[in-house]
Amino acid sequence: MNLPPSVTERAFDRLAEIGAAKLGQALRVAVEGGGCSGFQYEIALDAPRDDDLVLEGKGQKVVVDAISLPFLENAVIDFTQELIGARFVIENPNATASCGCGTSFSM
Numbered sequence: 001m002n003l004p005p006s007v008t009e010r011a012f013d014r015l016a017e018i019g020a021a022k023l024g025q026a027l028r029v030a031v032e033g034g035g036c037s038g039f040q041y042e043i044a045l046d047a048p049r050d051d052d053l054v055l056e057g058k059g060q061k062v063v064v065d066a067i068s069l070p071f072l073e074n075a076v077i078d079f080t081q082e083l084i085g086a087r088f089v090i091e092n093p094n095a096t097a098s099c100g101c102g103t104s105f106s107m
Contacts, residue, residue, distance in 0.1 A: 005029070005075040007055050007062045011088060014079040015060035018044055019066065026054070026061035029070040039071065043088050 015027055028046035031039050048054055052063040054078075064072055076091040 002073040003055055004069065005055065005062075005064060005072040007057060007091075008076060008078045009057070011062070011077050011079040012058040012060045014086075015062075016046070016058055020022055021060050025092070026039050026052075026063045027077075028052075028065075029068070029072065029077055029088075029090065031068040034035055043091055050081075 009026070015021070018023050020026060023045070024047060025045040026048045028042070028044050030042040032042055034040050047062070048063045049065070050063060051066050053062070053066070053069055055062040062077055071094060072090070072092065074093050077090050078091060080087060
């Protein structure tokens with residue numbers, strides 16, 4: 001069953017720390033062609049648009065455009081803190097391969 005992406009509490013907590021909603025911003029997660037594996041994630045703060053899927057939690061928003069949505073079905077948007085740094089990550093069950101950077105994948 002194809003479901004829209006979901007967002008973890010950690011990701012919403014980090015957006016709240018950043019103060020995204022206070023700035024009228026949401027975390028935009030998009031998929032574009034390119035990267036070393038064929039597709040790459042674009043993650044940035046951006047204003048929501050009328051045709052976006054909006055995922056809300058803890059007063060924060062994560063948005064996905066209609067073109068990227070099929071690539072992100074059943075995916076989980078999370079935030080992680082590791083020794084190498086902190087970042088938003090996508091756990092995508094549709095990806096058949098990904099590169100070491102974690103932002104490029106193939107289907």
